[in-house]
Amino acid sequence: MTTLSWLNSITNLVDDLALELPSAERYQRLLMAIRRLVSCDAVALLRLEGDYLVPLAVNGLSKDTLGRRFVIDDHPRFKILLDCPEPMRFPANSPLPDPYDGLIDGVTSQQLEVHDCMGCVLFCHGKLWGLLTLDALERNSFDKVDFNLLQLIASLTVATVNVGERIEQLRSQAKLEQERAESFRLAITQPIHKWIGESEPFLKLKKEIELVANSDLTVLITGETGVGKELVAYGIHQASARNRQPLVAVNCAALPENLIESELFGHVKGAFSGAISDRAGKFEQANNGTLFLDEVGELPLAAQAKLLRVLQNGQLQRVGADKELHVNVRILAATNRDLTNEVKEGRFRADLYHRLSVYPMHIPSLRARGNDILLLAGYFLEQNRSRLGLRALRLEPLAQAALLAYSWPGNVRELEHVIARAALRLLSRSVANKQTILSLSKQDLQLLDNDQDKLEETPVNLHSQAKGKDLRSIQDDFLRNYISERLQVHQNNLSATARELGVNRANLARLLKRLQLRK
Numbered sequence: 001m002t003t004l005s006w007l008n009s010i011t012n013l014v015d016d017l018a019l020e021l022p023s024a025e026r027y028q029r030l031l032m033a034i035r036r037l038v039s040c041d042a043v044a045l046l047r048l049e050g051d052y053l054v055p056l057a058v059n060g061l062s063k064d065t066l067g068r069r070f071v072i073d074d075h076p077r078f079k080i081l082l083d084c085p086e087p088m089r090f091p092a093n094s095p096l097p098d099p100y101d102g103l104i105d106g107v108t109s110q111q112l113e114v115h116d117c118m119g120c121v122l123f124c125h126g127k128l129w130g131l132l133t134l135d136a137l138e139r140n141s142f143d144k145v146d147f148n149l150l151q152l153i154a155s156l157t158v159a160t161v162n163v164g165e166r167i168e169q170l171r172s173q174a175k176l177e178q179e180r181a182e183s184f185r186l187a188i189t190q191p192i193h194k195w196i197g198e199s200e201p202f203l204k205l206k207k208e209i210e211l212v213a214n215s216d217l218t219v220l221i222t223g224e225t226g227v228g229k230e231l232v233a234y235g236i237h238q239a240s241a242r243n244r245q246p247l248v249a250v251n252c253a254a255l256p257e258n259l260i261e262s263e264l265f266g267h268v269k270g271a272f273s274g275a276i277s278d279r280a281g282k283f284e285q286a287n288n289g290t291l292f293l294d295e296v297g298e299l300p301l302a303a304q305a306k307l308l309r310v311l312q313n314g315q316l317q318r319v320g321a322d323k324e325l326h327v328n329v330r331i332l333a334a335t336n337r338d339l340t341n342e343v344k345e346g347r348f349r350a351d352l353y354h355r356l357s358v359y360p361m362h363i364p365s366l367r368a369r370g371n372d373i374l375l376l377a378g379y380f381l382e383q384n385r386s387r388l389g390l391r392a393l394r395l396e397p398l399a400q401a402a403l404l405a406y407s408w409p410g411n412v413r414e415l416e417h418v419i420a421r422a423a424l425r426l427l428s429r430s431v432a433n434k435q436t437i438l439s440l441s442k443q444d445l446q447l448l449d450n451d452q453d454k455l456e457e458t459p460v461n462l463h464s465q466a467k468g469k470d471l472r473s474i475q476d477d478f479l480r481n482y483i484s485e486r487l488q489v490h491q492n493n494l495s496a497t498a499r500e501l502g503v504n505r506a507n508l509a510r511l512l513k514r515l516q517l518r519k
């Protein structure tokens with residue numbers, strides 16, 4: 001590199017410090033500049049959070065790396081770097097596994113292992129903040145790197161982090177002031193921050209949670225099975241002013257019909273055979289806190305009537321008692337049923353439905369969250385890698401594509417299970433060795449309805465599906481399938497999909513609504 005281009009790169013970096021950029025872009029520009037200064041295959045910026053390292057930005061590493069949480073005790077190289085006050089390089093023959101083995105972007109499976117690796121610890125305001133790591137697949141790549149240059153890069157990284165964090169701090173301060181003015185209390189708590197997902201619908205959901213958390217509104221959380229309804233209920237409670245009070249969860253589907261009333265409202269001694277002492281119900285246990293009624297759509301009609309009475313006036317009676325008790329409980333309820341349909345069919349009381357859905361919150365399905373699928377996959381891969389004591393666990397490119405193309409009827413829970421099963425399957429193969437880099441193939445995932453299967457649908461099958469339907473329904477079925485597939489390919493970007501289909505965005509949005517692909 002000539003001195004002039006070297007100076008140019010450094011000047012660009014310093015210029016960036018003065019710009020007001022979103023943190024993700026700021027860090028990405030920093031990493032790109034570092035790759036221009038030091039020839040390598042991957043750079044990563046990781047922040048220390050307790051006993052693990054969280055990648056804030058990566059360049060040259062697979063996208064799922066951003067969803068990984070590297071437990072320091074599992075990664076001796078990270079441990080050594082964190083303990084070393086100066087930049088350091090690992091010897092080429094170091095037996096220690098590299099945390100990024102198999103994660104370098106765009107390389108063939110024969111050359112997955114990182115061969116040259118260096119890094120430096122970052123201190124912000126005198127406190128250990130995290131790490132900057134540089135990796136190369138070629139041995140001896142860093143032979144000519146001057147450690148003074150690495151020290152300079154570390155200082156510029158710290159300056160970038162300081163500026164980024166300061167700007168974020170000022171931004172959230174401004175937001176706080178604004179929200180205070182609107183008489184909202186900022187309801188951000190740790191757990192919500194730790195949820196994995198960056199897609200637009202997921203970020204929108206997190207915002208909605210922050211907004212609704214500090215009201216005392218009853219929230220009806222809806223969404224397909226496994227989307228994270230329970231997680232959201234916990235998130236709302238955590239972010240609410242009641243978070244020091246109990247959160248009591250009841251799974252309405254698991255309650256035996258004859259015990260529902262006593263479980264929810266409690267009983268007095270002798271109220272029925274088996275009531276050997278006075279017992280408080282879930283409502284009383286949740287007093288001043290939150291009661292989460294999971295699978296509320298499964299409650300039988302008799303129990304719905306009793307629940308409605310308590311929701312109307314906060315007064316309840318233990319089974320067998322004659323005096324009334326008053327409770328102050330915030331209600332969150334969840335269901336994967338379409339309750340409006342349940343009401344229509346007479347299985348759910350309309351008045352209870354209206355009481356529960358004061359604030360309806362719909363959780364988007366996993367297939368509507370685009371690249372979040374890969375981030376979550378990375379998160380679960382790292383969990384499994386650590387649990388199974390593996391050196392490295394990665395996804396082959398075709399496996400990544402298959403994950404993105406799959407429809408995920410069981411959503412996040414299904415993804416969690418698919419990755420856990422695939423990791424076990426791979427490990428149990430006789431060739432698999434814990435110390436090699438294990439790559440999950442598309443076949444390991446054993447997804448049921450991937451795109452290939454859809455493509456293999458024969459016209460005969462399509463004919464038989466169409467039999468007995470009118471022309472309009474057949475057309476709609478076709479459009480629904482085709483447009484969902486194109487939306488998935490464009491990661492739910494409406495404008496890009498509309499462009500490809502040659503219609504305008506508003507017309508496509510209307511069509512999606514008519515086909516019930518969007519609300």
Ligand SMILES: Nc1ncnc2c1ncn2[C@@H]1O[C@H](COP(=O)(O)OP(=O)(O)OP(=O)(O)O)[C@@H](O)[C@H]1O
Nearest residue numbers: 195196197224225226227228229230231336412413
């Ligand atoms: N964004 C996320 N980040 C990390 N883990 C998640 C996320 N969303 C969901 N999960 C995990 O996915 C699993 C399913 O979530 P959860 O139990 O909340 O779904 P649910 O909608 O309540 O399911 P069901 O309808 O079956 O009751 C849980 O293990 C949860 O921790």
